[in-house]
Amino acid sequence: MSVEYNCILIRFGEIFLKGHNKKYFEDLLINNIKNALKPLDYVFNRSQGRYYIEEFGLNAGEIVSRLTKVFGIHSVSNALKVKTDPETVFDAARKMAPSEGKFRVTVKRADKRLPFTSAEMAAKIGGELLKASGARLKVDLFDYDFDLNVDMRDNGYSYLFYDKIPGAGGLPVGCSGNGMLLLSGGIDSPVAGWLMAKRGVRVNAVHFHSFPYTSELALQKVKDLAAKLAKYTGGVKLFIVPFTDIQYAIHEKCPESFMITIMRRFMMRIAEKLAKHSDCGAIITGESLGQVASQTMQSMNVTNSVVSMPVFRPLIGFDKEEIIAISKKIDAFDISIRPYEDCCTVFLPKNPVIRPKISEAIEYEYPLDVDALIDAAIKNTVTEYITE
Amino acid sequence: MIYFDNAATTRVTKEAAETALKYFTDLYYNPSAMYHEGLKVKNDIESVRKSILSAIGAPDGKLYFTSSGTEADNLAFFGTKKKKNSRVIISNAEHAAVYQSAMNLKNAGYGVSLAPVDGSGRVDEDKFRELLSDDVSFVSVIHVSNETGAINDIAALARLTKQASPRALFHSDGVQAGGKIRVDLANAPIDLYSLSAHKIGAPKGTGALYCSKCVNLNPILYGGGQEEGVRSSTENTAGIMAFGQAMSDCCKYMAETREKLKNIIKYLRKALGEYDDIAILSPEDGSPYILSFASGSVRGEVIEHALEREGVLVGTGSACSSNKTTRRIPEALKLKGKYAEGVLRLSFSRFTTAEEAVIFAEKFEKVYKELKKHVG
Numbered sequence: 221m222s223v224e225y226n227c228i229l230i231r232f233g234e235i236f237l238k239g240h241n242k243k244y245f246e247d248l249l250i251n252n253i254k255n256a257l258k259p260l261d262y263v264f265n266r267s268q269g270r271y272y273i274e275e276f277g278l279n280a281g282e283i284v285s286r287l288t289k290v291f292g293i294h295s296v297s298n299a300l301k302v303k304t305d306p307e308t309v310f311d312a313a314r315k316m317a318p319s320e321g322k323f324r325v326t327v328k329r330a331d332k333r334l335p336f337t338s339a340e341m342a343a344k345i346g347g348e349l350l351k352a353s354g355a356r357l358k359v360d361l362f363d364y365d366f367d368l369n370v371d372m373r374d375n376g377y378s379y380l381f382y383d384k385i386p387g388a389g390g391l392p393v394g395c396s397g398n399g400m401l402l403l404s405g406g407i408d409s410p411v412a413g414w415l416m417a418k419r420g421v422r423v424n425a426v427h428f429h430s431f432p433y434t435s436e437l438a439l440q441k442v443k444d445l446a447a448k449l450a451k452y453t454g455g456v457k458l459f460i461v462p463f464t465d466i467q468y469a470i471h472e473k474c475p476e477s478f479m480i481t482i483m484r485r486f487m488m489r490i491a492e493k494l495a496k497h498s499d500c501g502a503i504i505t506g507e508s509l510g511q512v513a514s515q516t517m518q519s520m521n522v523t524n525s526v527v528s529m530p531v532f533r534p535l536i537g538f539d540k541e542e543i544i545a546i547s548k549k550i551d552a553f554d555i556s557i558r559p560y561e562d563c564c565t566v567f568l569p570k571n572p573v574i575r576p577k578i579s580e581a582i583e584y585e586y587p588l589d590v591d592a593l594i595d596a597a598i599k600n601t602v603t604e605y606i607t608e
Numbered sequence: 609m610i611y612f613d614n615a616a617t618t619r620v621t622k623e624a625a626e627t628a629l630k631y632f633t634d635l636y637y638n639p640s641a642m643y644h645e646g647l648k649v650k651n652d653i654e655s656v657r658k659s660i661l662s663a664i665g666a667p668d669g670k671l672y673f674t675s676s677g678t679e680a681d682n683l684a685f686f687g688t689k690k691k692k693n694s695r696v697i698i699s700n701a702e703h704a705a706v707y708q709s710a711m712n713l714k715n716a717g718y719g720v721s722l723a724p725v726d727g728s729g730r731v732d733e734d735k736f737r738e739l740l741s742d743d744v745s746f747v748s749v750i751h752v753s754n755e756t757g758a759i760n761d762i763a764a765l766a767r768l769t770k771q772a773s774p775r776a777l778f779h780s781d782g783v784q785a786g787g788k789i790r791v792d793l794a795n796a797p798i799d800l801y802s803l804s805a806h807k808i809g810a811p812k813g814t815g816a817l818y819c820s821k822c823v824n825l826n827p828i829l830y831g832g833g834q835e836e837g838v839r840s841s842t843e844n845t846a847g848i849m850a851f852g853q854a855m856s857d858c859c860k861y862m863a864e865t866r867e868k869l870k871n872i873i874k875y876l877r878k879a880l881g882e883y884d885d886i887a888i889l890s891p892e893d894g895s896p897y898i899l900s901f902a903s904g905s906v907r908g909e910v911i912e913h914a915l916e917r918e919g920v921l922v923g924t925g926s927a928c929s930s931n932k933t934t935r936r937i938p939e940a941l942k943l944k945g946k947y948a949e950g951v952l953r954l955s956f957s958r959f960t961t962a963e964e965a966v967i968f969a970e971k972f973e974k975v976y977k978e979l980k981k982h983v984g
Contacts, residue, residue, distance in 0.1 A: 432913030432979075468982050 223315045227301035228283055229371070229379055230271040233294035233389055249292040249392040255454045256286045267375045268330060274301070284385060289452045291418050293387030297369075299379040304331065309341075309378050310348040313368060316380055317349045320356035321365035325349070331374040345370060388418065393453045396420030399532065400495035401504040402487060403427050403458070405441045407556040408506030408535055410449055411546045415534040416504050417453045424498050425449070425456050426491050428463035438560035446606040448552045459494050460602045463487075466593050467567055473587040476569040480514045481576045482585055484523040489594055492527040494601070503527065508535045508543065513572040522576045610964045610971075613923040614807075615754055615784055615898055615955030621809035623857055624850040628811055631846035639843050640834065649845050656852030660816060663859050664782070664801065665792035670819045672835045673848050677783040677804030678705040680817035683839065684748070684779040684800040685709035687825040691775075694745035695719035699731045700940040701755060705802075706748050706781050707936070713746075723749070725940055728891035729756035729900075736765060740772035747776050751791070751801075752784040755937050755953065756890045757898025759789065763796030770797045777823060783807055783815075787858035788897050789866075799823045805851035808858045809957070814847035858958065865958040869896035872956065872965045879969040883976065887947060896956070902943055903950035906979045911952055914975040920968055923953040 232249060253271065254264065260283060262276040276283055280298060287296045302312040317323070325345045327338040336344075345368070346359050371379040401413040403425035413423045427442045439460065446456040463486075470482050491503050507515045514523070524531055535543055547553040573580075611619075620628075631649070639650035657671050674680045682705065690696070690713075698710045700722040714720040723736040731749055740747075747769045749760050766778040779800035785791055787808035793801055800823065805814035819825055831840030858865075873890075876899055880886050885904040903911060908924040915922055938948040954968070 432910050432917065435909065435913050436916075471982065 223300055225280060225298040225300055225381075226274060227299045227379060228273040228276065228280065228287070229297045229299045229381060230273065230287060231294045231296070231384075231387075232269075232271070232292055233387070245292070245392055245395055248395050249290070252290050252292065252392050252394070252454060253287065256290050257283060268373055270371075270373065272301070272379075286451075288385055288387050290392075291388050291390035291420065291452060292392035294389065295384045295387050297379075297381040297384055299371075299381035301377050301379050304334065304372050304376055304378045306341075306344070309370065309372075309380075310345060312378075312380050313345045313349060313370070314352050316368060316382070317353065317357065318366050319353070322358050322360040322363060323349070323366040323368060324359060324361045324364045325368045325370065327370045327372065329372045331372050331376075333374075334372060341370070341372070388452060390418035391420035393417050393420060394422045397502075398422045398424060398495075398498060398500040399502045399504045400491050400498065400500040401425040402491055402506070403442055403446060404506070405438055405445065405556065405558070405560060406506065407540075407547050407553065408508060408511075408543055410445045410506075410550070410552045410556065411543050412504055412506035412532075412534050413449050413456075414452060414546065414550050414552075416532055417449065421502075421504070421532075423449060423453050423456055423504070424459070424495070424500060426459040426461060426487075426494055428461050428487055428490075430464045430467060431462070433464065433467075435560055437558070441555055441558050441560055443604070443606055444555045445552055447608050448550055448555065450606050451608040452550070454607075456606045457498065458604045458606050460604065461490055461494075461597050462600045463597065466597060469588055469593055471567045474584045477571055477573045478576065478581065478584050479567055479569045480572045481519060481522055481581055482588075484514055484519070485526045485581060485585070486590075486594065486597075488523050488527045488531075489590070490597055492529050493594065493598060495529060500529075502530045502532050504532045504534070506535055506543075507533045508538050508540070511540065513574045516574055518575040518577070519573075522578050522581050525578050525581075610920045610968055612954040612956065612960070612964075612968060613921050614957040614960070615953065616923055617806050617812065618809055618957045619959070620806075620811050620850070621854060621857060624810045624854040627853040628846040628850040631849045635845070639845060640832065653843060653845060653848050656848055659852055660803070660855050661818070663791070663855050664786060664803070664818060665790075666794045666801075666818055666820070669793065669821060670836075672817050672819065672825070672838045673843060673851075674815040674817055674839055675813055675841075675844070676815040677703075677781065677802050677807075678815070680802035680804070680815045681705040681748075681779075681781055682709055683817050683825065683828055684802060685713065685746070686828050687838065688746065688777055688800070688823065689826070690718065690745040691743075693717060693719070693743075695721060695741070695743050696746045696748070697721045697723055697736075697739050697744055697776075698748045699723045699725055699736075699750060699760070701725045701729045701753055701937055702748065702750050703754050703781055703783065706750065710748070718745075719743075722940075725753075725758075727941055727943075728889060728894065729753035729758035729937075729941060730891060731760050731765065733761070733764065733768070737768055737772065740769060740776075742773060742775075744769070744773035744776045746779065747773070748779040748781065750784075751780045751782040752789060752895045752898070754784045754898075755951075756900040756941070757784070757895035757955075758891050759785075759894055762798060763792070766797045766799075784895065784897070787855050788862070789895055790862070793818060793820075805847060805854060808854045810850040810854035811847055814844055814851045816851070861958055866896050868958075868962075869956050869960065872896075872960060872962055873899050875962070875965050876954065876969065879972075889941060889943075889951070898956075899954045901952055901954075902938075902947040903952070903976075904945065904947045905950070905983050906976065907946075907949045908951045909949075910979060911950075911972075911975065914979055915971060918971040918975060920971050923955060924951060 263274045265272040302308045325342040327342040329338040399421040450456045637645040721739045762780045777799040781802045783804040786803040801818040803816045806812040889900040
């Protein structure tokens with residue numbers, strides 16, 4: 221069974237449900253697909269609820285890999301496209317047939333003008349394969365080794381395929397607006413960004429960098445994580461905020477136990493400012509309830525209270541194992557565990573406050589010139605557009 | 609830019625690069641080929657083999673070229689026969705290539721004993737002697753500590769080994785020694801010795817394992833039978849030839865370089881001695897190529913990054929406090945408290961100048977004072 225597939229078939233998922241907005245979602249999805257496939261050569265076609273990639277040369281593997289990371293795609297298949305003419309279809313089926321084993325043929329006849337039913341055609345193709353195999357093939361509709369699918373579409377072509385490679389699901393990136401992700405170098409935040417991208421959010425990211433306490437390697441790690449996200453989102457605008465002076469100021473003027481709480485409040489304020497400037501409708505964080513001291517309900521309330529924008533925390537109810545599983549799935553885990561410090565580990569207090577109060581945070585922040593510190597950090601922020 | 613991380617790797621010398629280029633573009637033939645050009649390259653490799661053997665004081669030994677010092681260490685560990693359930697001794701401050709190889713043997717059922725080192729990274733000979741017994745099959749002690757530059761008396765340790773454990777093979781990782789300090793293998797019962805090219809001005813991708821005539825090495829790579837069947841793979845001719853060139857240049861300038869670097873180290877010791885929270889780790893009689901010290905106030909990594917901004921590149925002993933694997937050496941050196949995370953390593957080449965040392969001292973002062981302002 222050696223066949224050169226000449227077509228990649230794309231099925232899309234949830235956007236079917238979107239009624240009169242369907243065109244908007246489809247246009248966005250097609251745009252995202254075309255972006256994901258740059259700069260490869262191919263021909264894109266669409267017909268009757270399917271997209272087809274053809275004339276892709278030697279890039280089939282690369283194209284399928286990229287397509288499975290485009291949100292909104294339900295599944296893809298490597299297919300053999302032939303004219304819907306019985307003899308041509310039989311011939312293609314013989315080329316694709318296994319040499320031995322149990323098989324079935326599943327025909328879908330989207331073109332209702334054809335003068336046979338799907339079941340009749342499946343039986344005919346099955347018969348042809350049995351004839352050609354010299355008894356090495358057996359039909360078994362239920363306990364089969366191979367299921368040869370034949371989609372007969374109304375464009376006059378049939379598509380023969382075996383595998384349905386699952387896509388990333390979700391909604392096309394961009395259809396839900398923009399979000400600003402707080403991206404550390406850890407395991408959680410890239411997963412949070414990925415989950416929101418899956419729901420159609422175009423992800424921007426902000427990273428707080430504490431040179432010389434954190435290294436260029438730590439920054440590279442964050443860029444590499446952003447690049448993993450970019451595989452799914454098409455690109456990530458990354459804001460790199462110098463954070464050392466703010467940490468120095470907090471360290472010098474605020475109680476040690478509030479170091480992280482006040483630091484997080486600065487991060488949220490800066491993230492919101494950058495978010496507003498980048499037309500984002502929400503801040504995204506990788507917080508998971510109770511995971512560390514800064515992720516208690518009280519801590520989140522205190523950090524949340526400095527911003528008015530919605531804060532999405534898609535991991536809030538996730539266990540670490542569940543987060544790690546997604547991190548591995550999106551190929552981010554090995555990057556996240558690179559052993560470089562991130563800014564949260566600089567000046568780490570021995571006993572961080574677990575149940576801070578907003579009033580305490582405001583009181584302890586009093587000696588700081590919050591606006592001036594934030595303005596200086598934003599002024600020195602570097603922006604990079606990260607693609608995969 | 610001032611580059612004081614030459615123990616990590618160093619610039620390829622013009623002479624070595626030119627030699628390599630010649631074998632990339634003109635004499636690119638396969639040394640195993642049957643025609644004249646192949647034979648010419650083969651002979652050239654053999655002459656480098658002889659010259660390197662001579663440079664390490666073992667003209668009658670064997671030398672197998674490898675892809676790196678790490679591979680040479682691995683070949684020593686896994687290419688030698690060891691009696692089942694026997695014991696292996698390594699020092700407590702070995703390079704990861706040796707340490708991880710030993711840990712692999714441990715997982716395979718061999719006993720592994722770690723010989724303690726003193727605060728400068730040198731093996732304590734008395735404690736080493738106590739570990740020796742008849743069931744020891746393999747000993748590996750680094751010649752020059754890559755962390756501190758401490759020089760182990762491998763000749764004495766090898767003799768001790770052979771007295772108490774006559775069947776044991778003695779290996780030494782000489783990656784920071786070959787071409788930098790005098791190596792005299794023939795005058796001691798040293799069986800195996802690892803070398804690396806890129807530490808002395810040749811390109812990365814070449815190493816070698818010296819092997820005394822009485823040791824049989826089994827291959828860990830199988831294939832075309834190059835290097836007497838011990839290390840199959842088409843020879844890296846350009847790398848090997850450049851290695852030979854670099855080794856011969858290093859030996860030519862060894863005495864002169866030693867004097868120069870000794871003075872530089874003396875100056876830097878004095879400059880760093882001004883800080884009461886800095887402890888010098890390197891011993892006075894260590895390699896002139898390495899000066900290690902530890903800060904009791906600021907993490908080594910932080911100082912390294914701050915120096916980097918000033919155009920000074922140095923190495924850290926402990927790359928990151930959150931990475932437990934990097935704590936092995938500070939623990940072996942018995943560094944306490946913040947000193948364990950404050951290790952920095954300055955390492956030099958024969959091209960290092962006294963002016964660079966002066967600039968380093970100035971930049972260090974500036975950076976260190978600034979960082980200490982924020983120490984809680």
